[in-house]
Amino acid sequence: MTKIDVDVDVVVIGGGISGLAVAERLLATNHTVQLFEARSRLGGRIQSLPIAGGVAEMGATWFWDNEPRVRSLVDSFGIAVHDQWETGDAVVQTHARVARYGRPWSTNSRRFTNGASQLIDGLANRLPDGTVHLDNPVLGVKPVDGHIEIQLEQRLITARHVVVALPPSLAIANNLIDSADLEPKLFDAASNVAVWMGSIVKAVAIYDEPFWRADGLSGAASSQVGPTHEIHDISGPRPGPGVLFGFGQTTPDKPDLDPQSFINQLIALFGGRAENPTDIIIRDWRQQPWTTPDNWPLSERYDLFGAPILQQPAWDGKLFWCSTETASVAPGHIEGALFAAERAAKAIAEQTM
Ligand SMILES: Cc1cc2nc3c(=O)[nH]c(=O)nc-3n(C[C@H](O)[C@H](O)[C@H](O)COP(=O)(O)OP(=O)(O)OC[C@H]3O[C@@H](n4cnc5c(N)ncnc54)[C@H](O)[C@@H]3O)c2cc1C
Incomplete structure (x- = not known):
């Protein structure tokens, strides 16, 4: 196979918990990774605001005893619960x-x-300097000649793989991916899957x-x-x-x-x-325009959570979905986002090892 000269092995779009977790796993298997986050903060639907004497959760608040991935991060970061x-x-x-x-x-x-944001801080601290780029919305991704082009506001970069770590229907609504570049069944599922808590x-x-x-x-x-x-x-x-x-x-x-x-x-x-x-x-x-598509009515297709077509890579194994909506275990929860990250990182590592 001809080795294509690209800027980076994997571009991760989105710095919520799924994007950070997939980046951490890919770096641990020696991939080069760049993560682009549209907001000026990490965490997406996890955000803990300081208040007098404590924190107030704007997004995720709880986890449950049957969620081993969350528990493992809690233990490994020494987070008080x-x-x-x-x-x-x-x-x-x-x-x-x-x-x-x-x-x-x-x-x-x-x-x-x-605060749940401690999960975000813990994961972000594990990523080497220069991996995460805040205030960097991705405007478009496209398969071109066996690699992926990622359009940012000021530049175009190339990658072997792209991980879309944001709700699929948000990616479609914001024209991140051209409908002509997705097979109709995939376009249908991606554009219609609900945004959890959107x-x-x-x-x-x-x-x-x-x-x-x-x-x-x-x-x-x-x-x-x-x-x-x-x-x-x-x-x-x-x-x-x-x-x-x-x-x-x-x-x-x-x-x-x-x-x-x-x-x-x-x-x-x-x-x-x-x-x-x-x-x-x-x-x-x-x-929140970086969470919820700007249209009424919002989709209520929760039946598409973890749909097999959203768990599989597209573009000959180059595009991976990884937000919580794509998890077959605990979709909607932090646990689901971590599950989806694990799945995407494993699939990329299997291709490249
Ligand atoms: C009010 C509320 C309560 C909740 N309660 C719980 C709970 O108690 N327990 C629980 O387990 N879960 C809960 N959840 C769900 C939990 O927060 C999510 O499952 C999880 O945070 C999703 O992570 P994610 O990485 O999949 O997506 P997100 O957190 O949405 O991350 C996606 C990221 O992509 C970024 N992005 C979007 N578009 C672009 C672009 N074009 N370019 C670059 N970046 C982009 C976004 O800014 C965001 O940072 C709650 C959610 C909400 C909103």
Whole structure:
């Protein structure tokens, strides 16, 4: 086989957890790797914001005991974890009334005490200087004469392989890949697979203390009324501020989540002390252009998660998908993103060894 002179063995597009994990594995098997990230930060759908006395997760919050890849990173980076707070009654809100559920609402999940972003920091620290390029959106990828051309804002680079470590439907919506370059079945799956949490708004309210616990409430609630439909206590494990978050969903009719309507909902659920949070943070993932395609309605094709055609390489083994949506194990979760990264790195290594 003629050896093609390219700039790098593998270009990874996206610096979320799947992109960082695939880069780490490929570097460990002696591939040259360049990772391009559109945002000015790493982590994608993982972002922990510092707040007084702790962190507030804008994206991923929990992991579970049946997720060995997450656990392995937690152990290897020495990340402190604690159990999700579930002592006290959950609350149920219907249009007719607000009622105590009479028992906790168990998610049986663990939390990253100082933020899920520690996973991102840990992986990024393992990559040699010069591997990661922030503020570098990839504009296009194309198979050309047995290699791949990657178009950046200021330059074109060439690679033997490309790993698309972002939701496939975002890649298609942003014209990263020309439909003419994908076989119709693959184009169909890639353009239609849902973006996990792509239409979710996370509303976070911070209080001086978790006052609801003194009333025997766990801080968890389920609501038919809104504006959020599922609420949990994400205060830290030590005495300090009390933090509640709610999941809401934007729609064409209701494209924004009003902070005051969230406070009003918390007052209805947990009483008058909810009236004065020290801070409110609203993160609408629907409005994050590097996460969610800019179109209504958003796809709800969750049945395409881990579709076999998204697990296989395209372009004669040169293009690999690797976001969490392409995982056949725990798709949507951090664990799924790590699983997909493992799969892509293994397949590339098998070709090149
Ligand atoms: C609100 C919310 C709550 C969640 N809760 C949990 C939870 O509790 N537990 C759990 O396990 N999972 C949870 N998840 C899911 C979890 O965050 C994801 O599964 C995981 O972070 C996905 O990682 P990824 O690398 O596949 O994709 P992403 O994190 O989306 O990474 C893709 C990266 O590609 C970049 N990018 C996009 N386009 C381009 C381009 N053209 N050029 C260069 N870079 C580009 C993006 O900026 C991004 O950094 C949650 C997600 C959200 C949003």
